[in-house]
Amino acid sequence: MADASNVDAFVEFERVQKSYDGENLVVKDLNLTMPKGEFLTMLGPSGSGKTTCLMMLAGFETATHGDIRLDGTSINNIPPHKRGIGMVFQNYALFPHMTIAENLSFPLEVRKMGKSEREEKVKRALDMVEMGAFGGRRPAQLSGGQQQRIALARALVFEPELVLMDEPLGALDKQLREKMQFEITHLAHRLGITVVYVTHDQTEALTMSDRVAVFDDGRIQQIAPPDQLYESPENSFVAQFIGENNTLEGTVKEINNGIALVQLDDGELIDCKPVNVSQPGERTRVSIRPERVEYNKDRLQAGVHTLKAEVLEFIYMGDIFRTRLRVAGNDEFIIKTRNAPDQVRLQPGQQIEIGWLPEDCRALDA
């Protein structure tokens, strides 16, 4: 089977399906290849199948159909403890009856490692997460962030090549979470390990990953580096799920030179980049990022279609202004503008005209 797979692939899912009850598929036809050293995030709403995928990779769930390969070898029938995959759990799962050092020593003990070697590795792992002084404590005596570091150290102490993380930062407060995001990515890149990271927090996914796989309804909707995912979503789900997004609905009038003319439901015309529309008459959902909308006429390209808009609400957020508009019958149209000295502050009730570059406006599936 090895020759059939991609040579560079370290982790591979091939046509993997999973069903718990024999009626519904939780994971539908999953295909995924990961090179060694990649930091891949599985992102999606709850129930989208991302955690199930992680558990299948870890060996706690068996795939109903398909093949999962690690370094070219099928691991479908290998029990979890022989896979040698490090894992960080959502609740950390630090053993409460053992000290921190004993927790870290556990994976080395079950690998029948000598005492001196164990102690050295435990010390090195604790130093790596800057928790060297805490070896004698019990997990309950540590704060959430400290427990998180220990869980990370424990998953790394036996030097696995692949580490799985199941929403490891979910229980931390915002500041700590951001700090840990950087620490985890730095550590992963420094050690050169391959990481599969599961989260439902899209900011986390964007800031940490080399690539993000967006899950919905048991399928990968799009797998791409963060910038591509944000700037060029391939369907409305990804556009909606990643970052803030404005949606307008309409029908394709014509497609010319890679630009689609879309007639919105109130009759207005706009220029879009056709992504998954191919012929006139198709229904489409148009997606524009709030920060790509321009209302200063001087900065708008000549000849582009503009839309009339009414300002409903202006929110001062410090670094940016967030303005809610009514555009083509949509009351939830948001634009974001940088708080610059020359920036105009819009007033509620004001009538303005808005426009954008055709390539920022993506005509997606309805």
Place this chain on the structure above:
Amino acid sequence: MTDISQSGPVLAADGTPLKRSLSRALRMQKLRALMLIAPLLLFILVTFILPVADMLFRSVENRIVQDTLPRTVEALADWDPASGQLPEEAVFAAMAADLQIAAKEKTHTRVAKRLNYENPGVSSVFRKSGRKVGKWDLATDGPFREKLIEIDDGWGDVELWRTIKTYSGSFTSGYFLNAVDMQLGAEGPEIRPENERIYNTMLVRTMRMSLIITFSCILLGYPVAWILANLPARKANLLLILVLLPFWTSLLVRTSAWKILLQQQGVINDTLVWIGLVDDANRLVLINNELGTIIAMTHILLPFMILPMYSVMQTINPSYLRAAKSLGATDWTAFWRVYFPQTVPGIGAGSILVFILAVGYYITPALVGGTKGTFISNLIAYHISTSGNWGLGAALGAILLAVVLLLYWVYDKVVGIDNVKLG
């Protein structure tokens, strides 16, 4: 404003020390809380603590000899039992006088019964004499030594007088000595002759069998609790009802059911014979011995082991086991090194419950224990309700209580009572 850096106690806004004003504020709260539990407290005091204290007091109380035979006790003060001589005439005269009064008040049989515990045979001597002494004229009918010995030659036995003298104090260690197979002899406490020893054997048997029952409960209960804790809530609740079902059935019914199952012509023996595992002539003796008591009591006490273990296991997140496996542990290592240590508090709580209940168990051993499988509580019950020797029953009870407290203390030292969790 009070300055924190000032010396002396911290003061409240009105100048009183903060501690005092805090305790005043809390006093009302405490009082109200106390009032809330007062009815229960009173109930427990009247129906439990006082009777228990009274019973325990009976194990050392011994006023009866002094109260019934005051003159005799006084006259015996100068007599030395070690001399081997019968007491003087004055003692017999005092005894005659005491007996006359006692017979009139009908208290001589009670003191006779009391002394009979220590020296079997005394009872009949007293009863026989009581009837006749009543007709004597104390002033003229002496000397009483010969007359009393004439009624019953028990009066001529030095042992009888020694027993009266030994047990003439207001308090006695006699019951307790009796309860550990000893007696007050001529030279202080001594071990009873071998054929009269019974209580130590019973106490040791009670402890040993209670331990066996506790361990059987752990062995049988652990897997059940594990299954309960790992099933989805709906199925677990159904199974839990099955575990609790015995609580809703009479203890007597359950014990009688075991009689039917275990007896030699019972279901189990019949089945084994039918299968051919056991020869019809050599049916297994499963009841009216230690085995019967162990089987029936393990079954009856099992829920007390399962429930605390279940509630502790329920709190153990399954991700611990997953974490252990992901770290490279086999199923067994993951269980033994990670899961099992976390269930120890539940095992501890269950063991204490089962052991303490078992040590004091009475009905089941009485019904299925025969002679070899009865507990010390059956003897206590015998002394309280049949023989009427409340003092001995109380002493046995006190010893049982002391042993349980001692074991509890040892348990605390070894396992730590903080480690016990009921959920």
